[in-house]
Amino acid sequence: MPKGLTFLPSLALATVMALPLAAETKPDASTVVARVNGEEITLAHVIATVATLPPNYQQVEDDVLYDFIIEQLIQQQLLGQEQEGLSNLNALAIENETRSLLAVQTVNALIDEVVTAETIQTAYDARFAEFEGEDEFNASHILVETEDEAKDLKAQLDDGADFAELAKEKSTGPSGPNGGVLGWFGKGQMVPEFETAVVALEKDQVSDPVQTQFGWHVIILNDKRKSEAPALDAVRDELAQDLQSEAIQARIGELTQAAQIERPALEDVTPGIVRQLDLIQE
Incomplete structure (x- = not known):
């Protein structure tokens, strides 16, 4: 028995009579394979169920699949009969589910085509085809608390100090131990003041001190490129989603355009009526 194939564990089928096929009669879709309290389950129901099974169940051997699909349909019929006659809500829900199923089948066929x-x-x-890419920047920075500290760092850099070594020694930011390297980023990923300073730089140019909410920065532009498609x-x-939609x-x-759709004007029907469940309950 394939795990998970049955709807429920085996139930007593005392009320079910499986009908053997007469040897001289060729089975067709209307052939009855079981009756549950007088309600028929046909070969068409079995075939339709198998057709909608997930691919892994499609690999089950036919003799095993046949028996267990019938058992599943019997169990569903038993449970479904418990709801019959309780209210109009069940019949209306089935009509809605049928409409939805047919729509889904049409959509699935269309998706397979397009x-x-x-x-x-x-x-x-x-x-x-005409993708030009967005500007991306690779920058490093040294973050300190005061403008005076930042000015002093800028002066040292102008005199030839190594940016990465100063960052490791002086920066209070998390990138300091890595030489201040921030890696590649695009517009909108940094705070506005920082981005404005980076955009204005040429490759290997060091900025004047820049203040942000995090403190004072000295920034160097390591490289610049266009993003790829x-x-x-x-x-x-x-x-695929766009094509489907x-x-x-x-x-x-x-x-x-091809249909005749009518929506009668109903003066006494207001939107609040959609919550009046009592209208469809017996």
């Missing part, structure tokens, strides 16, 4: 490796590649090429794998899911909206638009 979202392929080729369409994703085409969408990627179109989006990034993201790899296809990094945006594949996003592109566009295709679904286009299809809904086509169907809407």
Whole structure:
């Protein structure tokens, strides 16, 4: 028995009569494979259930799958019968679920048609064909508490002192032990005063003291570059989602244009009616 395949552990089936197929009768979709309190389960129900199973269950041997799908349907029928006749809510919920299932099937078929490796590649090429990239900066800094300290550091650097060694010795920031290196960053990733100073620098140029909420900085621009377009794998899911959304909206638009949709004006119906559960309860 495949673990997790059955809906519930085995239940007593005293009320169920499995119907053997007559030797001379060829089975079809309407062939009854079980009855539960008089309600029929057909071969069509079994086939439809198997068709929607996850791929791992599709590998189960047919004789095992057949028996256990029937058992699952029987158990579901037993549990479902407990709710029959309780209220109109159940019937209405089933109608909504059926409508939703049919819509999902249409959407899935549409997605299979429009979202392929080729369409994703085409969408990627179109989006990034003229990609120019954003400015990215590689900078180091020395952080100290006062402007006087920062001015003194700037003077030492102007006289030829090694930036990394001064950062290791003087910086109070977490990057100090690493020579003040901040690595690559883009616009919007640093506080405004720091970013403005970095953007104004040329490669290997050292800034005048810059004040931020963290203290006083002396900054050197190590390098500058343009960001590269993201790899296809990094945006594949996003592109697929965009293709899906566009295709679904286009299809809904086509169907809407071809359909006759009526929404009668109901003067006595107000939005608050959606919460009046008593209207659908017997």
